[in-house]
Amino acid sequence: KAGVTQTPRYLIKTRGQQVTLSCSPISGHRSVSWYQQTPGQGLQFLFEYFSETQRNKGNFPGRFSGRQFSNSRSEMNVSTLELGDSALYLCASTEGGVGGGYTFGSGTRLTVV
Amino acid sequence: QKEVEQNSGPLSVPEGAIASLNCTYSDRGSQSFFWYRQYSGKSPELIMFIYSNGDKEDGRFTAQLNKASQYVSLLIRDSQPSDSATYLCAVTNAGNNRKLIWGLGTSLAVNP
Numbered sequence: 001k002a003g004v005t006q007t008p009r010y011l012i013k014t015r016g017q018q019v020t021l022s023c024s025p026i027s028g029h030r031s032v033s034w035y036q037q038t039p040g041q042g043l044q045f046l047f048e049y050f051s052e053t054q055r056n057k058g059n060f061p062g063r064f065s066g067r068q069f070s071n072s073r074s075e076m077n078v079s080t081l082e083l084g085d086s087a088l089y090l091c092a093s094t095e096g097g098v099g100g101g102y103t104f105g106s107g108t109r110l111t112v113v
Numbered sequence: 114q115k116e117v118e119q120n121s122g123p124l125s126v127p128e129g130a131i132a133s134l135n136c137t138y139s140d141r142g143s144q145s146f147f148w149y150r151q152y153s154g155k156s157p158e159l160i161m162f163i164y165s166n167g168d169k170e171d172g173r174f175t176a177q178l179n180k181a182s183q184y185v186s187l188l189i190r191d192s193q194p195s196d197s198a199t200y201l202c203a204v205t206n207a208g209n210n211r212k213l214i215w216g217l218g219t220s221l222a223v224n225p
Contacts, residue, residue: 042217056212090156101147104156
């Protein structure tokens with residue numbers, strides 16, 4: 001069974017640009033969550049999608065958005081990039097409930113210059 | 114007060130010893146508890162989950178949950194250098210809007 005696939009692995013963007021990250025969950029997993037990880041803040045929850053609907057949202061500004069497609073693949077978009085958006089962005093999938101364990105992708109390392 | 118607290122470490126143990134990692138949480142209604150391991154430069158991977166009070170064993174790993182004290186721990190027996198990593202505790206919050214709340218992690222170093 002293939003794992004969670006995130007693309008691209010690395011990205012360098014300039015302040016003010018926008019970026020789209022992609023996540024393909026494990027086959028059969030309908031829930032996809034996105035996290036931002038930085039050394040000082042740890043794992044910060046961005047949002048969760050389940051069956052194409054945003055089920056949960058963290059405390060990030062509206063510049064961060066996402067969506068999920070009918071095949072459960074998900075994308076995350078960050079507009080008007082800021083230096084502070086430099087981080088590892090992780091996607092995790094699970095079959096359905098929050099009570100189940102998540103499987104993480106390898107992440108996308110975003111650097112904003 | 115942080116919702117999920119872990120000692121940042123580093124926790125240093127000799128090879129073969131028992132490593133004990135602790136986590137406290139503030140939401141008394143939390144129901145699911147997870148331990149993840151994250152190697153440097155890698156993504157977190159699930160080691161154990163526990164839902165009920167008591168101990169749960171899986172190989173060299175034992176998770177312990179005490180809901181009355183709002184405390185969950187992870188014991189690693191016969192620690193190996195390959196266990197050196199950051200260990201993240203995650204807890205589901207209570208209520209309808211359930212999500213995972215993460216601790217900042219404990220760095221473990223197992224010395225040969």
